Amino acid sequence: MGTEYVDDDTRLLHQYIDKCSNWGRWGPDDQLGALNLVGPEEVRRAAALVRKGIPISLTLPYDQAGPQPGGFRDNPQLLVTASGTDHVSGAQDQLPGGFGPARGFGFSDDVLVMPTQCGTQWDSLSHIFWEGKMWNGRSAGQVTSGGAAANGIENYTGRVVMRGVLVDLPAHRGVESLEPGEPITPDAIEEVLAAHDVTVRPGDALLVRTGFMAARRGHWGDYAGGPAPGLSLHTAPWLREHDIAAVATDTWGVEVRPNEIGYFQPLHIVSLVHGGIAFGEMFDLDALAADCAADGVHEFMFVASPLPITGGSGAPVSAVAIK
Amino acid sequence: MGTEYVDDDTRLLHQYIDKCSNWGRWGPDDQLGALNLVGPEEVRRAAALVRKGIPISLTLPYDQAGPQPGGFRDNPQLLVTASGTDHVSGAQDQLPGGFGPARGFGFSDDVLVMPTQCGTQWDSLSHIFWEGKMWNGRSAGQVTSGGAAANGIENYTGRVVMRGVLVDLPAHRGVESLEPGEPITPDAIEEVLAAHDVTVRPGDALLVRTGFMAARRGHWGDYAGGPAPGLSLHTAPWLREHDIAAVATDTWGVEVRPNEIGYFQPLHIVSLVHGGIAFGEMFDLDALAADCAADGVHEFMFVASPLPITGGSGAPVSAVAIK
Amino acid sequence: MGTEYVDDDTRLLHQYIDKCSNWGRWGPDDQLGALNLVGPEEVRRAAALVRKGIPISLTLPYDQAGPQPGGFRDNPQLLVTASGTDHVSGAQDQLPGGFGPARGFGFSDDVLVMPTQCGTQWDSLSHIFWEGKMWNGRSAGQVTSGGAAANGIENYTGRVVMRGVLVDLPAHRGVESLEPGEPITPDAIEEVLAAHDVTVRPGDALLVRTGFMAARRGHWGDYAGGPAPGLSLHTAPWLREHDIAAVATDTWGVEVRPNEIGYFQPLHIVSLVHGGIAFGEMFDLDALAADCAADGVHEFMFVASPLPITGGSGAPVSAVAIK
């Protein structure tokens, strides 16, 4: 029986992969994926959504109060290499580097140590593999200890300027947060979009708010890595049919955890590895949600270009919704 | 005579500080500085500049090929914690964290180590001190080994959405690059703006291209820290009179090096510490310059929100000009 | 009454400082402290204690399973920059650095990120300050964001070769571990030494085992930073009278926590800052204790030279007792 279950899961996964794959759609050398769906027309339409002139940040602070429990991925650590206390104590009276006497001048400096996947971030198309392959059929072996020779996050830089649509599930349902393990189905998305009076278009970024960040903020527990609400695997065909270019959530991993079938992160396998859709994680959608609730407008210009970390499995991003 | 020279420099510096200071202008608690000049009206006008629908990245790759010579500030290093070669070699056949058998799933992960000031970056208002004080009169002693308790770079996050104007000096003069030590005066800026047929407005970001990055790219030498073309100290009153909110260049330190008077980085002292103007450094303006030269349009929407690195002396940024 | 209590504490602290200070004892420029007590005679005597020819490591593994809870001090992290999986996957078929085809050769490489105080380690004489001063009366201001310009841990390198004496309190008392908050008094030390049939000499290292590491190993909880058994403040005069050169324990911070008077880590203030005694923390004394219990010999050659991390507040050490 367990074997049959597994067989059904395997059958479903392959069926979704076949249905949703974009491998080759933008040529054999493509490293950008579904962000190819965003062209000049889409950028112009996005800019036209700026009506109030209000930018809203969607990025969690990068600091030790972040959601990571430590270990494999830790929270960002800022290590100071020159400080104001050095300056006021006289330790900077001679400038470094042979620049001579400071004559009142002082400065601070610091080094950041952070896992690229530790906070608000885009996955790159080299972050997830399936049976030895990554996006567009390239070998996973191209991602070595030296980083990704292909499909790295730098491919997204300068490209994430697009229309964004907020799907605010807890607001629609009148709850603080969806529950861990609760999958978000295509029907649920459609229902909320209808309530928000907004439709999606090819090349959109879908920002799906579960409320789970709001529920856990500051007392994160197993927020990063544990059970969470999130997109159902069964949204994969819907995302493909609507040519959604990017999806971001206020959870650790976009998709519902535990997973709905006997595969780990199957939506990543289908929609990221094969669909080439940009996956954004731990986006802070709460301030945006408050603004959308207040003015009833759930579409906006979305600018979220990741740092061009060459070969990165992902990158932090200062994401902004502009209304 | 040496003493008199010093006296003249000191007199000039204090005169410029008095003339250009914005301390208190936005209240005693302000940590945002001249970016306060960007309000909804300015954001809307910026978005209206999106005509072609073309985003252009202004950020250098963050990697070991960057401009830093090592030592105090090094180039970004990406340290891989899970690789595609692990996956293809079978080392990921069991997922970490007790997630069970991989069943074909694999992933990469990595950690970034980078000085916040090593590449394309905004200085924070806690980066520079003058006689024990930083922006808005706060004590430099608030910037400790733990980071900046005030004026940190996180204050800029979500706020750098504005009109940008490119001042392309080498294109105007028909040279590859200005020379190290060559100061850019207010007259020079005005002349180029006139040639570009563009005027600046309060709350603008001024992107000043010297060509020095183009001249040094890939064989950086002393690009970071050595002699460079840059803004003259004497632009300080001009920046203040025009209420420029942000200035960014394609050089290491915005202002000309060596400095024009016997003080280190005096424009930082006047316009950053006292004026509160956002200083952007090592912006890659070459692709933007090519586009502006081609269509004759030197104004654009400028979105360059830095990572919210709490307490940071600066932050990397994925800056985008959208035309 | 609270004030009187404070006054008594202050009086006692100053009395102990006066009694135990070694400032100036080895000249005004000394940066070595009580390790000066170890001369050639002491080194020869230490070597003469090697009777069985058995070295025993006293250092905890440096890895993610260490005792740190994260945050300010984290456990050591090893970041791999070249791997065997790269090699077997063919990613090393060309050597880096232009070294040509690998022809079967492969290699691994890695980077270590670790707080110097995160595991088995010596405090340097620049680690603790008292009212603006550190060891030998130097200004704490010499320890900047760039590290310690004086009294750094490199001064200990090559010098920690000496006689060691184990004081095994739980073995003597027949318990697994002393309790958090339980102070170890001079009388208790004397009693255990007598039972071990060993006497201390000037220039010795005293290794004090509380059993607390054994009790917490692998389920550390608040081992690092929380309440712990440890040396009483009142051992300060005893350590000074016996000219103990170094003291190390199997706890986070050598001295008992919570502290016995209204000052934080007062034994550090008296015996490290003023006495110049080397303090060793989180030494793993369990294997040594088992050996000493078996053969009844509690003295040995002790070689525990820390890494010469220039300007370090401390350093990890591969400490060895040789019997």
Next chain:
Amino acid sequence: MGTEYVDDDTRLLHQYIDKCSNWGRWGPDDQLGALNLVGPEEVRRAAALVRKGIPISLTLPYDQAGPQPGGFRDNPQLLVTASGTDHVSGAQDQLPGGFGPARGFGFSDDVLVMPTQCGTQWDSLSHIFWEGKMWNGRSAGQVTSGGAAANGIENYTGRVVMRGVLVDLPAHRGVESLEPGEPITPDAIEEVLAAHDVTVRPGDALLVRTGFMAARRGHWGDYAGGPAPGLSLHTAPWLREHDIAAVATDTWGVEVRPNEIGYFQPLHIVSLVHGGIAFGEMFDLDALAADCAADGVHEFMFVASPLPITGGSGAPVSAVAIK
């Protein structure tokens, strides 16, 4: 002809591997290699060599002045997380971690970032691979992005307590340094040993001084990675016949560079991968050499236990010769 050359090299390499391999000698599970040759007898004899009572450090400072050129391997960086300037500026008046008012107490703290192979260090038996295998026939695939699951450097910890013999080539020849590319042959070693009036025994550490560190100290150039004097490949059988347990040099990579045959680092392939001999690199032998020249004694107790960095490809070590 090129092919024949390659064939001769290949034939020689395999001949040496066959002759020198110790795979299986200490059982199929062994991860210690030739250090198994050091038993209680050898440790006692080593301790008996302590006659003067003088320890001499053999470790280069770990700091930014080290020999690395940056890039793949950089010099150690110490990042300060709490400073004396914080203390004197009042920023520590409240202790962190809720420990309350400092009442005069202050402290420093720091984080070390260093490649394990950047300075004085032991290679682990997981550092080098040959055709998919490492020491004792284990698969190189056991060394992943998470570190070495077998043969890691922690196996050496507590074991490097042995007799050391200095082979001082430049002193014998009356030169400052051997030249880059100059191989040290078995005959040359025998000649110097005879001149030093010392013989090697099974389980010894052979410390071979080329003078190259003395020649390059402080102006390192391509010291790390470039041409260097070093052991000839043809010492491999000699090392094996004499059952040398460890060999360390004052150069980057033990063996001569460029290599003598068409394989990269063939002595590593033969004597480390197959012989299991401990390889120590960038040992600072100059102070030891001066002492040996002065007293004519070239044998000593050698204690050089590396940090137990779990799974490390190598580890820094505070090595001490005790005479």
